[in-house]
Structure formats: structure tokens, C-alpha cells
Amino acid sequence: MQDDMDGFAHMVARLISAGKHAYARKWSFLGVFACVFAGSVLVLAMLDLLPDDPAAEASSVVTLSASTTTPATAVSPIVAELPVKIEIPSIKLAVSVTNPSTTNAEILDHALLSGAVRYPTSAKLGEDGNVVLFGHSSYLPVVNNPAFKTFDGIQKLTPGEEIMVFSSDTVYTYRVRTMQKESANDGAIALTVSGKVLTLSTCNSFGQKSDRFVVTADFVESHSISS
Numbered sequence: 314m315q316d317d318m319d320g321f322a323h324m325v326a327r328l329i330s331a332g333k334h335a336y337a338r339k340w341s342f343l344g345v346f347a348c349v350f351a352g353s354v355l356v357l358a359m360l361d362l363l364p365d366d367p368a369a370e371a372s373s374v375v376t377l378s379a380s381t382t383t384p385a386t387a388v389s390p391i392v393a394e395l396p397v398k399i400e401i402p403s404i405k406l407a408v409s410v411t412n413p414s415t416t417n418a419e420i421l422d423h424a425l426l427s428g429a430v431r432y433p434t435s436a437k438l439g440e441d442g443n444v445v446l447f448g449h450s451s452y453l454p455v456v457n458n459p460a461f462k463t464f465d466g467i468q469k470l471t472p473g474e475e476i477m478v479f480s481s482d483t484v485y486t487y488r489v490r491t492m493q494k495e496s497a498n499d500g501a502i503a504l505t506v507s508g509k510v511l512t513l514s515t516c517n518s519f520g521q522k523s524d525r526f527v528v529t530a531d532f533v534e535s536h537s538i539s540s
Contacts, residue, residue: 391439391440392439393436393437393438393439393440394437394438394439394480394481394483395412395431395437395438395480396410396412396431396437396438396444396446396478396479396480396485397409397410397479397480397481398410398478398479399429399446399476399477399478399479399513400476400477400478400479401466401467401470401474401475401476401477402475402477403469403470403474403475404465404466404467404469404470405466406464406465406466406467408428408429408448408460408463408464409427409428409429410428410429410430410431410446410478411424411427411428411429411430411431412430412431412433413430413431413433414433415433416432416433416434421447425447425448425449425460425463426458426460427460428448428460428463429446429447429448429463429464430446430447430448431444431445431446432445432446432447432504434504435504435512436504436509436510438478438480438483438485438535439483439485439509439535440509441507441508441509442504442505442506442509442510443502443503443504443505443506443510443511443512444478444509444510444511444512445502445504445512445514446478446511446512446513446514447513447514447515448460448463448464448513448514448515449461449462449463449464449515450462450463450464450465450466450467450515450526451465452465464513464514464515464526467492467513467515467526467528468492468494468515468526470489470492470528471489471492472488472489472490472491472492473488473489474488474489475487475488475489475533476488476489476511476513476528476530478511479538482537482538482539483535483536483537483538484535484536484537484538485532485534485535486532486533486534486535487510487511487530487531487532487533488530488531488533489528489529489530490529490530490531491528491529492526492527492528492529493526493527493529494524494525494526494527495524495525495526495527496524502514502527508531508532509531509532510529510530510531510532511529511530511531511532512527512528512529512530513527513528513530514526514527514528
């Protein structure tokens with residue numbers, strides 16, 4: 314047993330001695346290793362065999378991506394169009410619209426004899442603002458000119474019903490928001506509004522004071538007549 318203990322102690326002593334010896338020689342070993350490593354790297358660099366730097370590759374990819382980004386699509390210009398016809402299927406209304414270039418009351422009153430009239434300084438179709446259309450309404454059983462019944466029935470419109478206004482090649486759809494009976498003494502119809510709005514108003518004669526029905530509708534969508 315003592316021999317076994319002595320043998321074990323001797324082995325431990327040898328291991329400790331070897332460890333001390335290896336530790337004493339570690340700096341020499343590290344120096345040799347550093348020289349060999351540096352020489353190897355130098356040779357590989359001369360032969361262009363070193364792997365590419367991942368960080369450099371990532372930077373290159375980012376740069377390429379930035380340089381090849383598709384530019385933002387330009388915003389399409391607003392197309393402003395004059396109305397030429399209005400249709401309201403729910404009340405079987407279909408009339409032409411004229412577009413005088415003056416706010417002269419006499420000229421506008423004469424234009425009403427041909428159907429609906431767009432107020433000259435109101436918005437055009439496709440623009441933000443209020444497209445204001447006037448038209449006569451009469452409930453006499455017989456009239457000499459059908460234009461006196463242009464806007465007959467608009468007082469029957471209810472929220473949600475659709476109104477279609479046509480340009481020469483596009484139909485613009487609006488949805489009724491409100492229908493009100495207003496006094497001529499009330500404030501004028503606002504031309505500057507938020508979004509795209511359509512206002513229909515009846516009148517006996519442009520410039521004369523009388524109660525009127527006013528329908529306000531909001532833009533829904535537009536599409537080509539041919540589509």
C-alpha cells in the first residue's frame with residue numbers, strides 16, 4: 314500500500330513538474346506560434362487566398378441596395394373636369410349641365426333655362442372643394458320648358474343614395490349626406506370645403522329670394538365611362 318501511495322505521489326510530482334516546465338516554456342511556444350501564424354497570413358494574403366471580410370460584404374450589400382432603390386412614383390396631377398350631365402337613378406333624374414364662365418346673374422338665370430348649371434367659381438370634378446349645381450324645380454302640372462323641372466324630386470333624396478355626375482369621359486359617383494330645406498336668408502353655400510363635395514340646390518330664378526332644397530353629397534369614386 315505504501316508503495317502504491319509513493320507511486321501515486323511520484324506521478325503527481327511528475328505532473329506538477331511537467332506543468333511547471335511547460336509553464337516556464339509557454340512564452341517561447343507563444344512566440345514561435347505567433348511567428349508561424351503571421352508568416353502564414355502573409356503568404357495567404359500574397360496569394361489572395363484570405364476569406365472576404367463579412368462586415369465589408371454587408372456594407373457592400375447595403376450600399377448596392379441603397380443605390381438601386383426604385384425612386385418613389387410621382388404623384389399623378391389632379392385632373393379637373395367640367396360636368397356635362399347629372400343622373401340620380403332613385404328619382405329618375407337625368408339632365409344636362411352647362412358651365413357659364415361668368416357670375417353675372419342674368420346670364421346664369423338664362424343658362425338655367427337649358428337644365429342644371431354649375432356655379433362658375435365652384436370646384437370642378439376631380440378637385441378638392443364643392444361642386445355646386447343649380448337647377449329649377451316646379452310642381453305645376455304643365456310647364457312650357459322641361460328645364461323648369463330640372464331638379465324636381467331632389468327633396469326626396471335620403472342619406473346613402475347615389476348621384477352620378479359625368480364629364481366628357483368620366484363618371485364621378487357621390488353619396489348623399491344630407492338634404493335640407495333652407496331659407497334664402499340663410500348663409501350662402503360654402504365653396505371651400507374639406508375633401509370632394511357635391512351640392513345640389515333648387516331655385517325659382519337665380520338671384521331671387523325663395524326657400525330652396527339643398528342636397529350635400531360626398532365623393533365616392535370615379536371611373537372611365539368606357540370601363
